[in-house]
Amino acid sequence: MPWKEPGQGGKDPWRSGNQQPPDLDDVFRNIGNRFRGLFGGGGGRGEDSGAGSGGIISLISLLLLFWVAWDAVHIIDEAERGVVLRFGKYSRTLPPGINLTLPRPIEALTKVNISNVRSMENRGQMLSEDENIVDLNYSVQYRVNNAEWFLFKVRDPELTLREAAESALRESVGTNGLDFILSGAGRERVGVQTEQVLQETLDRYESGIQITKFNLESSTAPTQVLAAFEDVNKAREDRERFIEEAQVHANSVIPEARGAAARIVQEAEGYRDATVALANGEADRFSLLLSEYRQAPEVTRKRLYLQTMESVLARVSKILLDVDASGNVLYLPLNQLGGAAGSMPNMPPVVVPEGAGPDERGVGTGRNSAREGRR
Numbered sequence: 001m002p003w004k005e006p007g008q009g010g011k012d013p014w015r016s017g018n019q020q021p022p023d024l025d026d027v028f029r030n031i032g033n034r035f036r037g038l039f040g041g042g043g044g045r046g047e048d049s050g051a052g053s054g055g056i057i058s059l060i061s062l063l064l065l066f067w068v069a070w071d072a073v074h075i076i077d078e079a080e081r082g083v084v085l086r087f088g089k090y091s092r093t094l095p096p097g098i099n100l101t102l103p104r105p106i107e108a109l110t111k112v113n114i115s116n117v118r119s120m121e122n123r124g125q126m127l128s129e130d131e132n133i134v135d136l137n138y139s140v141q142y143r144v145n146n147a148e149w150f151l152f153k154v155r156d157p158e159l160t161l162r163e164a165a166e167s168a169l170r171e172s173v174g175t176n177g178l179d180f181i182l183s184g185a186g187r188e189r190v191g192v193q194t195e196q197v198l199q200e201t202l203d204r205y206e207s208g209i210q211i212t213k214f215n216l217e218s219s220t221a222p223t224q225v226l227a228a229f230e231d232v233n234k235a236r237e238d239r240e241r242f243i244e245e246a247q248v249h250a251n252s253v254i255p256e257a258r259g260a261a262a263r264i265v266q267e268a269e270g271y272r273d274a275t276v277a278l279a280n281g282e283a284d285r286f287s288l289l290l291s292e293y294r295q296a297p298e299v300t301r302k303r304l305y306l307q308t309m310e311s312v313l314a315r316v317s318k319i320l321l322d323v324d325a326s327g328n329v330l331y332l333p334l335n336q337l338g339g340a341a342g343s344m345p346n347m348p349p350v351v352v353p354e355g356a357g358p359d360e361r362g363v364g365t366g367r368n369s370a371r372e373g374r375r
Contacts, residue, residue, distance in 0.1 A: 071103040079115035081147040084108070093147055112147035117212055120161060125222070126170050132178040135220045138191075140165050140198070141213040149208030157207055164205070165214070168197035181219050182233065191216035 075098055076082045082094030084101055085108045094101075094109070101107045121139040128134055140161065144150045154160045172193040173181060180186035195214035202209050221229035293300040 068103050072100055074099050074101060074109055076111060080111045080113050083110045083112060083147050083151055085110070090148060090152060110151065112144055112150060114144045114147060117141055117143050120158065120165070122162060122166065124166060124169075126173045128173055128178045128181055129175055130177045133222050134173065134178055134181055135218075135222060136169065136173070137217045138165070138169060138194075139215045139217060140211065141215070142209050142211050144208055145210040146206075146208035149206045151208075153206040153208060157209060160205060160207055161202070161209060164201045165194070165198050168201060169194045169216075171197055178221070179232070179236075182221065182229065183236070187216050187219050190219075 074082060074094070076094055076096045078096045080096065082099060084091045084094060086102070086106065088108075091107065101109055119139055119141050121137075123135070123137045125133050125135055142161065150157055169190075172190045175193075176186065176190060181190055191214050194216070195211055198214065199211045202211070220226065289300070289304075
């Protein structure tokens with residue numbers, strides 16, 4: 001049916017039949033009756049005032065129950081710790097899991113993450129031991145290891161960490177020279193020293209902070225003298241390169257020289273042993289020969305003479321001629337008889353004495369016969 005149908009009068013769906021808004025007392029009374037019904041309340045209409053008060057109390061009690069359940073039960077993650085304050089004073093630290101506390105404002109809970117690694121970066125100019133200025137960029141990585149100390153022992157943990165890190169770095173830089181700080185090994189050593197000093201300082205402050213890594217990212221000279229320091233660094237790199245090349249050469253030459261020395265020593269020892277053994281053998285042979293000589297002197301002397309001549313003549317090129325028995329002039333191929341061609345000088349012809357008969361010439365007879373045949 002239309003809202004304003006002719007003959008039916010205007011009907012507004014948002015208004016009641018008598019065109020009056022609902023009474024607020026009726027509204028609250030209906031709400032009270034509903035809560036009273038929920039909690040088992042009853043009574044006649046004359047008990048409306050008492051019933052309304054009881055409903056409000058029941059509502060407040062229900063809200064308080066929900067509030068206590070919501071604010072007293074806490075779930076703490078594995079990476080967190082719960083710090084409980086009772087009336088603003090530290091009470092206890094809750095471990096991970098489901099924990100119960102008194103509702104606020106009696107007790108308040110603050111969760112602190114102790115596993116998350118945080119970082120802080122900073123830079124500055126500092127004075128080295130040799131009174132040179134150096135620009136440094138560094139970063140600190142840390143985490144919380146004591147939630148109570150982190151919250152209450154220092155007013156601003158991050159500011160405390162920043163100032164303590166700068167102080168520790170100044171102490172380390174002030175005990176080293178500029179060249180050492182600018183080198184890679186020196187920068188690493190300064191970072192290690194700074195981390196140790198910084199951790200000791202934070203422990204004395206009871207800050208509850210554990211340093212995981214101190215990174216000295218860069219160390220450079222001031223801009224005004226940067227070009228000169230770059231030249232110095234290049235010279236230092238060249239020096240290190242030359243040292244490494246020399247070391248490589250030494251590593252290749254020294255073992256070879258040691259091997260040659262060992263070989264010479266071994267050869268000398270072998271020669272010494274051989275010489276000593278040969279001398280001992282000759283001495284033993286001479287002793288045996290002496291005993292034989294004492295037993296038969298003539299025979300031994302003659303045998304020694306023959307052996308000596310045999311060994312001497314075996315190494316000499318020799319030609320034996322019986323001059324008295326030969327009467328012809330002999331031409332012998334001495335160069336071929338004595339060895340290679342040209343190894344011996346040309347010998348003069350042998351002149352046979354006149355008057356020697358053919359029977360006295362020996363080998364010359366055949367020569368004369370051959371000569372007469374050629375004639």
